[in-house]
Amino acid sequence: MAMVRLQRAGKRYGDVVALHEVDLSVEEGEFVTLLGPSGSGKTTMLNLIAGMIAPTVGQVFIAGKDATNTPPNKRGLGMVFQNYALMPHMTIFENVAFPLRVRKTPEEEIKKKVAHVLNLVHLPQVANRKPRELSGGQQQRVALARCIVYNPSIILMDEPLGALDKKLREQMQLELKRIHTDLKITMLYVTHDQEEALTMSDRIVLLNDGRIEQMGPPDEMYFKPRSVFAADFLGSSNIWDGTIESDGSATIKSGDKMKVKPEAFAKPGTKLKVMVRPENINVIRQGDDESRFENRVNGKAIDTLILGGVIKHYVQLANDTVIIAQELTRSGRRSLTPGQDVRLAWRPDDSLPLPAVGKIEG
Numbered sequence: 001m002a003m004v005r006l007q008r009a010g011k012r013y014g015d016v017v018a019l020h021e022v023d024l025s026v027e028e029g030e031f032v033t034l035l036g037p038s039g040s041g042k043t044t045m046l047n048l049i050a051g052m053i054a055p056t057v058g059q060v061f062i063a064g065k066d067a068t069n070t071p072p073n074k075r076g077l078g079m080v081f082q083n084y085a086l087m088p089h090m091t092i093f094e095n096v097a098f099p100l101r102v103r104k105t106p107e108e109e110i111k112k113k114v115a116h117v118l119n120l121v122h123l124p125q126v127a128n129r130k131p132r133e134l135s136g137g138q139q140q141r142v143a144l145a146r147c148i149v150y151n152p153s154i155i156l157m158d159e160p161l162g163a164l165d166k167k168l169r170e171q172m173q174l175e176l177k178r179i180h181t182d183l184k185i186t187m188l189y190v191t192h193d194q195e196e197a198l199t200m201s202d203r204i205v206l207l208n209d210g211r212i213e214q215m216g217p218p219d220e221m222y223f224k225p226r227s228v229f230a231a232d233f234l235g236s237s238n239i240w241d242g243t244i245e246s247d248g249s250a251t252i253k254s255g256d257k258m259k260v261k262p263e264a265f266a267k268p269g270t271k272l273k274v275m276v277r278p279e280n281i282n283v284i285r286q287g288d289d290e291s292r293f294e295n296r297v298n299g300k301a302i303d304t305l306i307l308g309g310v311i312k313h314y315v316q317l318a319n320d321t322v323i324i325a326q327e328l329t330r331s332g333r334r335s336l337t338p339g340q341d342v343r344l345a346w347r348p349d350d351s352l353p354l355p356a357v358g359k360i361e362g
């Protein structure tokens with residue numbers, strides 16, 4: 001049974017459509033991320049589910065029951081926001097105990113439960129401190145503890161790690177995943193950060209201008225985007241204008257012809273885009289066997305960026321088309337010098353045709 005279901009639910013404010021009619025089903029124990037640029041409707045969708053706002057059209061179901069008119073505190077949901085708002089004058093213990101006190105839980109049980117969840121978020125030693133005596137990351141973990149202490153069956157989070165620095169954010173991502181796995185809670189998570197979405201989710205729902213652009217598991221979203229928008233939003237990509245030839249290959253702007261993955265919509269003469277992920281483009285060095293790559297082009301190196309574990313090469317083809325090739329950084333591997341001739345190669349299966357406008361339906 002779906003824990004959360006939106007049925008043709010939408011929200012408008014006067015002339016502004018914050019969310020067009022959408023259908024969404026979240027299964028028990030699933031970790032679903034709502035991803036999209038600012039203003040795409042993520043918060044609106046989450047708030048419809050939370051009951052913070054009412055849909056203009058459609059229905060909201062929680063655990064199989066129509067909850068469209070159920071107030072937020074009767075929906076059995078937990079919420080964690082970006083500004084986690086702990087109560088400053090209360091100790092951490094009292095902050096976490098608060099939802100239990102509201103529910104008139106007996107004192108003994110409160111003690112047990114608070115100790116348990118503080119353990120879960122790896123903060124057993126801070127119960128007597130005040131929020132200001134903790135770091136931002138620790139406060140965020142307390143907010144999470146306060147949310148899970150009363151065993152909500154669903155947790156909603158709106159950019160909960162937005163205020164943390166990169167290292168702390170990555171640490172918290174792993175911790176949220178662990179808690180999700182340990183407690184088997186259904187989680188609905190909002191972020192505009194594609195990497196965060198790819199790391200954490202069972203399923204990603206990509207929003208574009210108040211509509212669901214595409215949804216699916218992370219690897220599918222990454223390797224089989226159905227539109228330029230999805231390809232572009234999830235990771236970096238090489239995207240070129242191209243035309244399909246009668247043999248099914250595509251000619252791109254530089255004049256180079258390449259084999260592409262067959263797609264039903266890509267009939268001869270179709271003007272479209274061709275997308276190749278930078279990590280699928282191989283820099284051919286002396287002695288490399290290039291025969292397993294059917295697509296090969298020559299260009300000149302213009303720049304190289306070392307980003308820690310990966311390295312990005314910018315290579316220019318005959319008429320200004322630039323290709324980004326990404327390799328793992330390895331000591332001893334020869335770098336490219338600007339101006340040097342470079343041969344690049346990649347597989348037809350990694351060359352995805354995409355519609356110039358809109359998306360592949362179905």
Ligand SMILES: Nc1ncnc2c1ncn2[C@@H]1O[C@H](COP(=O)(O)OP(=O)(O)O)[C@@H](O)[C@H]1O
Binds near residue numbers: 019
């Ligand atoms: N209370 C409101 N009144 C008018 N427009 C709103 C209101 N809330 C949101 N919107 C508009 O709806 C769209 C989606 O907003 P939101 O769901 O907050 O996006 P996101 O969370 O993806 O950044 C935006 O264009 C936003 O300006």
Ligand SMILES: [Mg+2]
Binds near residue numbers: 042044
């Ligand atoms: Mg938002």
